[in-house]
Amino acid sequence: MATTIASINITSTDLLSDSLSLSAIATLTQTGTNTGITMTTGLAKAKVTSTAKGTASGQVTLYTADDYAAIAYLFVKNLATTAGHKIYIYDDTTSGDPIQFQLDAGDFAFIPMHGDKTYKAYSPGGNDPHVEFMVLGQDQ
Amino acid sequence: MATTATLTLASADIAGDPVSVSKTATLTKAGSTNDLDQSIGLNRVHLRSTTQKTLLAANAEGDNLAAKVYIVNKSDDASLYITVAINAQTTGKLYGGDFMLIPWSQTDTSASIKVAATNWTSSTGDIPVEYALFHEDTDFLTNA
Numbered sequence: 488m489a490t491t492i493a494s495i496n497i498t499s500t501d502l503l504s505d506s507l508s509l510s511a512i513a514t515l516t517q518t519g520t521n522t523g524i525t526m527t528t529g530l531a532k533a534k535v536t537s538t539a540k541g542t543a544s545g546q547v548t549l550y551t552a553d554d555y556a557a558i559a560y561l562f563v564k565n566l567a568t569t570a571g572h573k574i575y576i577y578d579d580t581t582s583g584d585p586i587q588f589q590l591d592a593g594d595f596a597f598i599p600m601h602g603d604k605t606y607k608a609y610s611p612g613g614n615d616p617h618v619e620f621m622v623l624g625q626d627q
Numbered sequence: 628m629a630t631t632a633t634l635t636l637a638s639a640d641i642a643g644d645p646v647s648v649s650k651t652a653t654l655t656k657a658g659s660t661n662d663l664d665q666s667i668g669l670n671r672v673h674l675r676s677t678t679q680k681t682l683l684a685a686n687a688e689g690d691n692l693a694a695k696v697y698i699v700n701k702s703d704d705a706s707l708y709i710t711v712a713i714n715a716q717t718t719g720k721l722y723g724g725d726f727m728l729i730p731w732s733q734t735d736t737s738a739s740i741k742v743a744a745t746n747w748t749s750s751t752g753d754i755p756v757e758y759a760l761f762h763e764d765t766d767f768l769t770n771a
Binding site: 493497 | 634637641652668686697713714716717719726731732768771
């Protein structure tokens with residue numbers, strides 16, 4: 488059993504009239520247990536060249552549905568440094584390919600996923616930003 | 628005025644070599660380098676509903692505005708989970724102790740963030756959930 492820790496800190500000294508400091512630490516475990524996850528894709532980096540979710544190429548697959556057992560943890564970051572160079576993450580499994588969220592330059596997301604949907608990335612602005620991503624979980 | 632989020636993923640034994648990933652993002656307004664300047668603060672609710680309840684109500688006019696949502700399941704029970712749905716699509720499933728941070732796109736009023744304690748029963752006890760929203764333009768975002 489491996490031990491993998493995810494932690495987050497959200498801080499600001501001037502957003503509010505008092506300092507803000509939110510933090511959470513999670514040990515990443517297999518579904519509903521205290522047993523640690525043992526699989527990871529490793530940290531990957533890819534160029535997002537597709538400008539639409541309907542096109543045949545250039546989209547980057549971040550996670551393939553049911554590749555891991557639930558829960559799979561997705562980390563994804565837009566490496567662009569120019570504001571407005573967005574990356575859209577969409578659900579390629581559900582009808583209509585609904586967009587899950589948009590990452591502006593420098594943004595990241597961390598999500599414990601249900602694991603049954605394929606997530607892909609495209610960039611509508613045609614700026615070819617790079618995306619960095621990693622999935623952690625447990626094999627089926 | 629800067630708000631930053633730092634995520635760290637670390638394991639000494641999940642792979643052949645140690646894994647240590649640490650990333651920081653400065654939370655900014657949409658398409659700019661100006662910092663987000665508003666927050667609803669850290670909220671806490673005790674979830675006992677197996678059906679979806681609105682945690683954050685969307686307004687379509689917020690579609691092109693930046694918003695970042697942090698949600699954490701504060702339950703100590705590893706088997707108790709909450710589902711997080713946007714536009715009726717399950718985006719996250721947080722077991723006890725799990726957290727998520729995502730940018731929130733309010734594509735329309737259906738994009739409200741809803742949560743449910745799907746496996747809650749009267750004997751499991753409530754699931755404490757904490758959440759915070761960092762955003763721009765308070766006129767377009769309402770805390771449900």
